[in-house]
Amino acid sequence: xxxAHSTSRDLAAALARRAQRAGExxxxxxxxxxxxxxxxxxxxxxxxxxxxxxxxRCMETYxxxxxxxxxxxxxxxxGNWLAWGRTATVFQDWTDLTLASGMQNxxxxxxxxxxxxxxxxxxxxxxxxxxxxxxxxxxILTLPTAIRPGVAAAWAVARDASAVPATIRxxxxxxxxxxxxxxxxxxxxxxxxxxxxxxx
Numbered sequence: 001x002x003x004a005h006s007t008s009r010d011l012a013a014a015l016a017r018r019a020q021r022a023g024e025x026x027x028x029x030x031x032x033x034x035x036x037x038x039x040x041x042x043x044x045x046x047x048x049x050x051x052x053x054x055x056x057r058c059m060e061t062y063x064x065x066x067x068x069x070x071x072x073x074x075x076x077x078x079g080n081w082l083a084w085g086r087t088a089t090v091f092q093d094w095t096d097l098t099l100a101s102g103m104q105n106x107x108x109x110x111x112x113x114x115x116x117x118x119x120x121x122x123x124x125x126x127x128x129x130x131x132x133x134x135x136x137x138x139x140i141l142t143l144p145t146a147i148r149p150g151v152a153a154a155w156a157v158a159r160d161a162s163a164v165p166a167t168i169r170x171x172x173x174x175x176x177x178x179x180x181x182x183x184x185x186x187x188x189x190x191x192x193x194x195x196x197x198x199x200x
Contacts, residue, residue: 034074036087039067048083056081064119064199086118094124099141104130106190114147119199121147128190136184140191143177149198150174157196159188170196 037050042065047055056073058065062085065071072084094113105111109126116122127140134140154171163186170191171180181191 034072037071037073039065039069039071042067050083053081056083058083059085061085066119069118092116097123097125097141097143099127100139102130103127103140109190109192110194112141112193114143116147121149121198121200123193123196125193126190127193128188133187133189134181134183134191135187136182137180139178139180141179143172143179145177147200148172148174148177149200153198155196158192158194159183160190162186162189172198 035051037053037056039048039050041049043049043055046058048058048065048071050056050071050073053073057080059082062071062083065083070087072087073081074084075081092115094110094115097112097114099112104127106126106128110124112123112125112127114121114123128134149172152171152174154169156167157170159166159168163183168188168191169182170193171182172178173180179193181188
């Protein structure tokens with residue numbers, strides 16, 4: 001027969017273990033937490049679902065979430081989750097673009113290239129013809145399928161100073177990703193892609 005003291009001691013130990021387990025599972029006791037998660041759904045109210053959690057509020061810096069993103073999420077002591085943004089899977093660097101036949105770097109400025117940051121694409125570089133000027137409606141390069149915008153878009157970009165103002169229209173087609181220049185008179189000797197940015 002066990003003594004009352006032994007029974008009380010075992011009961012106290014069991015209660016302590018139960019309290020510890022409850023604390024480990026209760027945010028208000030455990031405190032804040034963080035982890036990596038994969039986005040499974042994106043909602044129009046600024047929230048995402050990830051790894052079985054629903055309605056995770058996104059930080060302003062994570063403004064373009066997409067299903068499949070590997071994100072960093074954190075939990076407050078009250079149990080609310082917050083998505084800080086994507087985690088980097090590889091170091092992103094500028095990738096050279098393949099120019100259309102008859103096009104080249106004019107010998108100054110960046111080589112035509114792109115940088116991908118999540119769903120944001122940046123372009124840079126200068127493109128000119130191997131001889132003469134760039135004819136109206138010429139395709140100077142075609143973007144890789146993975147970085148083409150979902151709709152056709154156009155920008156006013158810098159060109160050589162043979163016209164005033166020294167700008168020209170550059171358009172990207174949505175279907176083929178062709179990058180084209182449009183200028184019917186005072187044809188350019190080169191155009192710049194610097195400053196072109198869009199989301200995919």
